[in-house]
Amino acid sequence: MSTAWRSLNASRDHRWAQSRISPYLDSELSARAERRLLAHQELCPECDELIRALAGLLAVLPMLKLPPEDSLAIAERTAEHVRARIAEWA
Amino acid sequence: MRPDSAIEESELVARSGAGDREAYEELVRRHADRLYAVVLRFVADREEAQEVTQEAFIRAWRGISRFEGRSAFFTWLYRIGINEAKRHGSRRPSTEPLDPQEDPRMLDAPDWSDAPQTVLEQRDLRNALDRAIRTLPDGYRATVVLRDIEGLSTREAAEVMELSESAFKSRLHRARLAVRAALDEHFGKGEW
Numbered sequence: 001m002s003t004a005w006r007s008l009n010a011s012r013d014h015r016w017a018q019s020r021i022s023p024y025l026d027s028e029l030s031a032r033a034e035r036r037l038l039a040h041q042e043l044c045p046e047c048d049e050l051i052r053a054l055a056g057l058l059a060v061l062p063m064l065k066l067p068p069e070d071s072l073a074i075a076e077r078t079a080e081h082v083r084a085r086i087a088e089w090a
Numbered sequence: 091m092r093p094d095s096a097i098e099e100s101e102l103v104a105r106s107g108a109g110d111r112e113a114y115e116e117l118v119r120r121h122a123d124r125l126y127a128v129v130l131r132f133v134a135d136r137e138e139a140q141e142v143t144q145e146a147f148i149r150a151w152r153g154i155s156r157f158e159g160r161s162a163f164f165t166w167l168y169r170i171g172i173n174e175a176k177r178h179g180s181r182r183p184s185t186e187p188l189d190p191q192e193d194p195r196m197l198d199a200p201d202w203s204d205a206p207q208t209v210l211e212q213r214d215l216r217n218a219l220d221r222a223i224r225t226l227p228d229g230y231r232a233t234v235v236l237r238d239i240e241g242l243s244t245r246e247a248a249e250v251m252e253l254s255e256s257a258f259k260s261r262l263h264r265a266r267l268a269v270r271a272a273l274d275e276h277f278g279k280g281e282w
Contacts, residue, residue, distance in 0.1 A: 079118045086114070
């Protein structure tokens with residue numbers, strides 16, 4: 001297949017690719033779809049930039065996770081309160 | 091007799107449905123922190139998140155005898171928690187980020203990314219992320235919270251939101267685009 005033909009196909013892939021970027025980053029694409037997306041990424045600066053930006057976003061979002069050391073205190077406080085409320089009805 | 095912590099969750103759910111308060115307390119202990127973390131993204135502050143988490147567990151206790159186990163217990167519980175949080179949120183909405191200084195341990199959280207490196211930059215990024223997520227409509231915010239922060243699978247998160255997986259994925263992608271746009275606006279394109 002000529003380079004020009006591959007390039008034409010890839011540009012036609014743009015709309016298809018945009019909706020596959022999140023599934024790709026979540027490792028939810030089939031191997032065939034992933035190959036198609038990566039081929040498109042090589043030829044499409046817009047999709048390349050979006051893939052890199054969303055990959056960066058997924059890397060930083062876990063910053064908002066609750067610190068693990070909070071878990072026990074929250075569990076104890078909640079269990080104590082829920083126990084007391086349920087006991088009121090018993 | 092086995093300690094409660096070693097008992098299968100399905101057994102705890104069944105016993106709770108039959109009125110066993112100790113079994114239910116163990117379910118509360120197992121899920122309280124993660125439910126609180128989800129709820130926190132829908133309410134104004136930590137105090138309200140604690141209140142909503144407790145209320146969600148009370149609602150779940152009232153309904154657990156009718157829980158049929160067609161979905162996992164925690165997806166059912168998260169649905170109750172998010173609905174309860176939305177009810178609170180609609181009474182007292184907030185788009186203000188939580189202040190990390192309120193809890194100094196958040197400043198010492200591990201560096202999850204290669205950049206930015208400094209504590210101040212991390213705090214700024216964390217605040218910008220929190221603010222960006224809080225400005226999303228509830229139905230979009232939940233996709234990012236469940237999938238990208240709390241780490242549920244697509245199937246589990248879609249189940250919590252009672253959406254098909256394809257509808258969930260579409261909403262998640264749009265929510266990510268909106269968060270990315272908000273960060274670009276705050277820091278400059280690609281500068282975060």
